[in-house]
Amino acid sequence: MFDSNSIIVGLEVGTSKVCAVVGEQTNEGALNIVGLGQARSTGVRKGEIIDARATEENIRAAIVEAEHMADVEIRSVYLGVSGSHVRGFNNRGVHPVVSADREITEDDVQDVVKNARTINLPADSTVLHAVRQHFLVDGHDGVTNPVGMLGGRLEVDVHVVHGNLNRLQNAIRVVKGIQLDVEEVVFNGLAASLALLTPEQKELGCVVMDIGAGTTDYVVYVDGVIRHTGVLAVGGDHVSNDLSRGLRVPLSRAEQLKIEHGSAFLDDAARGQEITINNSLGFPERTISLENLRRIMALRLEEMFELVAQDIEEANLTDYLRGGAFLCGGAARIPRIAELAEDALQMPVSLGKSNSISGLKSALDQPEFAAAIGLVKFGSLKARRQQTGPSILGTVKKFLKR
């Protein structure tokens, strides 16, 4: 049994699955994944809870499985959230340095960040994250840590991620309903990027796309800091729904066909080919066109990437993404999706892997667990900050902002 103080649990309540990942923080600060539990999600649509009771049961099942595997008792979790209501934008905060010697202190930094968070959000929205990008001292740009510098005016650019308060509260209430504490609510896209990216990749500039069943969350890093986030409420479920409609098969069969015969590319080999599908007794029921199946999938996925590319373009960040794009989430398993994404995004694309964390190989290699693993990493960073006290706060935040 692990020391419960060193246990960090990430809980992702997704559209297709609920996933709980248990991590152990070693004394040396390393993070080790020791448990994983998952359950089919039946109460979530497009990343948002539509059936609290069903979701509660799903979470309970996933937590129990994770507890058994890790041999721990889970008391609190870092909760991952997504949904079309989650949005991000950049904001600047200003703070005058009033001390006599004009030396910028940690308090000044805290104040300017607080000012940057104070923005006119809709009444029903709340700030999830305010991630520091860089400081300006007396208008001088590009300062990463102003503490100790002299100046009269301190400014900071932050990336603010916010969401609808009620919808976020719904998720929190469901988790609390099964006697679990929520340590913090974290945007899934941010969590996935923490799991997948190295500091070098963030420095190069890249985008992480977590393509789940209900939503596609993406986070753009430029020069080591988050510059843009977004949620597209389109995911693998839309692919299945398109297949169901286009091939005239039930949704469950469409889902099965997607997994067994799907591909992001319509290649020549698929043209003219047919797939025979059997009925419940195992007898051939009908045939469907493989070409149509793949065409439908390719169209939806291509559109998804195009919309993300368009959003990044509108943020004027495309030219800064020298590190390319990293895909994760369940839809990243679709064969040849990286090729399609390369075409649509016009940049190198690869499947993301949680390289910077050790532990369960079965979890770390799976793209669909990236967000949950990232939640654990987020928790470990926060725990380290709490353990080391306020003087390390800046370091942790610096890490977080990556």
Added chain:
Amino acid sequence: METPAIPTPEPAPAPARCSLKIIGTGTAGVALLAQLRAGEFLAAQFVAVDSITIAPGEIEKIEIAKSLLGGRGSHCSEPGKVEIEGQFNAVKAACADCDTVFILAGLGGRTGSWMSAAVARAAKEAGAQVFAFVTLPFDCEGSVRFSQARQALDRLKAHCDFLFIQPHQDFCAQHAESLSLTEVYAPSNRRLLAAVRHVATALTGSTIMGIGFSDLCAMLRDRGAQVMFAVAGSDGANRAGAVIEELLAHPRLNAGKLLAGAETVAVSLVGAQDLRMADVNKVMSELGNHWQNTSHLLSASVGAAAQGPLGALLLIVTQEAAQTASRLTAPAGGAKEISESSTFATHYLPDETKSPPRFSTAAGESTPPSAPRMRGSRTRKESPRLRQGQFDLDTINKGRFEKSEPTIHKGEDLDVPTFIRRGVVLN
């Protein structure tokens, strides 16, 4: 006794085949017909089909008994009631000797809504090419008339080669302050009749550049939905400039911004023998400044006259316009929308203008591009300017997302399958 030889009478010469017949149905349709006739548009024969034929004397009349339409106030009477064989055959006989039939009607009312489809069917069965020019009610006229109009469009669509739809609401904002209630129909009627004249000229003239107008319409008909149109005409030295100015003044074009977001723009230019390449170049280059990368097609035709005005007709296919218009005009009851499949881009346009380029589509099948939307379900602030109306053919079932919050991105409902929205026809 020899019987005197009886001289064999010479066979009577067959009546000359009329190239164009224009049929007005209902009160609004007949009024449009009368305006057209009064404007000395002589290149056609005119027929009025109405329950009360008060058309001018030189217009052929086919009277519909009021009883067949169920009497006054019977807005919901079934179309079958008016398609009584006698009336139907009369219309069919009237169309038997012509190549092209234009139908003018105001939809939303009684006779026009029910009879226009019957007339279209009769004309089609008589072997004519059928174009319908119809108006839609004002927004303030209520959901019943909208529902009636949309159902009429649905019926009409099945028998027409191309539909030109002019909602009265289009010019309401521009003229509401200055016009009296009796004059408020005039701006949209004027545009619709200008389109009639343009299409008649384009069909009867010789296509010199680009593709023929009939082919253009056939392509756009396959492209789907009713296509937005804007029409303009001008004479004089700077006629191309004036035409552009008039086109861009159309409220739905939003000073040309709509062209930039359009999927396809077809330009039909008509003129007399004095139509110059400079005119064509100027119109196309000026429009090109607005549409940028939008796929476009040109049809330039000239008539027999030595001199005449330059006329331009824009046919614009844009998904956003369809959805905006659908939002603007959808009845409260959620009446069925209409549209067709898209094979236009893949078959007729250069590869670089298509999206997506990777896939080919097959012709012939029809797919509905967008989901129905309830009137008033979106806030009005999203549509500051009125846009072109397009109507989808079938109701889209969004499957598992039917009851979930729609994912709207730039006016497009992403819950609707991509292959449907992009008009890709599955084999």
